[in-house]
Amino acid sequence: MRLRALVVLLLASVAFFPTMTGHTDGGDLVNAVVGNVADPSGSEGDRIRAHLEAVAERLARADDSALGPALREARRRNLERLREYARAEAFPSKPARIPGRIPNFLDDHGNVCAVGYLVEQDIGRAAVAEIARGHRLDYVPYIDSPVLSTWQAASGLSPLELAMIQPTYGQPPSDDYAGYWGHGGWSNEELLEAGLVTANVVTSIANFAYLAEARGTTLGGWLGIVSGAASFIYGINEDNPTVTAAGAMAGAIGIVSFGVGAAKADEPRVSMSAVP
Secondary structure, eight states: OHHHHHHHHHHHHHHTGGGTSSOOOOSOOSOTTTOOOSOOOSOHHHHHHHHHHHHHHHHHHSOOTTSOHHHHHHHHHHHHHHHHHHHHTOOOOOOTTSOSOBOOSBOTTSOBOHHHHHHHHHHOHHHHHHHHHHHTTOOGGGOOOHHHHHHHHTTTOOHHHHHHHOOOBOSOSSTTOTTSTTTTSOOHHHHHHHHHHHHHHHHHHHHHHHHHTTOOOHHHHHHHHHHHHHHHHHHHHTTOHHHHHHHHHHHHHHHHHHHHHHHHHHSOOOOGGGOO
């Protein structure tokens, strides 16, 4: 019975995997700092554009006399770029599995967020990719990146102003948005994460079933170790605690199962013909 309960629990963790990852405020605010400074009605693209234009106007009116000439010029240039970005409406969209509105620094098809666009125009797409590698769905105040902090210091914009600019994203602008697998399904990255967690759960169930009978399995243990190690490394690099934890679980159970299975394989076998 205990084994059956564990199997149900592990399978449930796979079923609820989409709600266990990501960052969401669960609300409908286009920006986490200033809220909906523009009319929240209209299409998704209209909402994002209106927010960016309103914030650009607000920041243009702010007193920048404390800045030196170079920083004032950088600020003016970045605010003009922000207006250009808003007019182009080439906005990213959030992963479909995550509820609420969230930021997305760089989506699967190369669309950058507003702050990412400003970074890209100054120091290139490689810098945007570097920031997104560890902070794709993070709010600006939580992005711990020397690339972003170095750029910000020369941008003429304060960290708070960048947080005011950063939009959150809701549903895709259209049903046929190319960034979504199967029209509203998961992105390639999310499919990989789900596959890793599923592999970890399946190998853990198999290895635990053998261990419950006091006999491990070297093959199942090895598969658990490999899938667990791959998931653990991926989860650490992508700052995904769910994948990291699943990998640690599968790897630990796999090591035990492999050890028990190897020990059982070395035990001498008793031939039935030798029994009197």
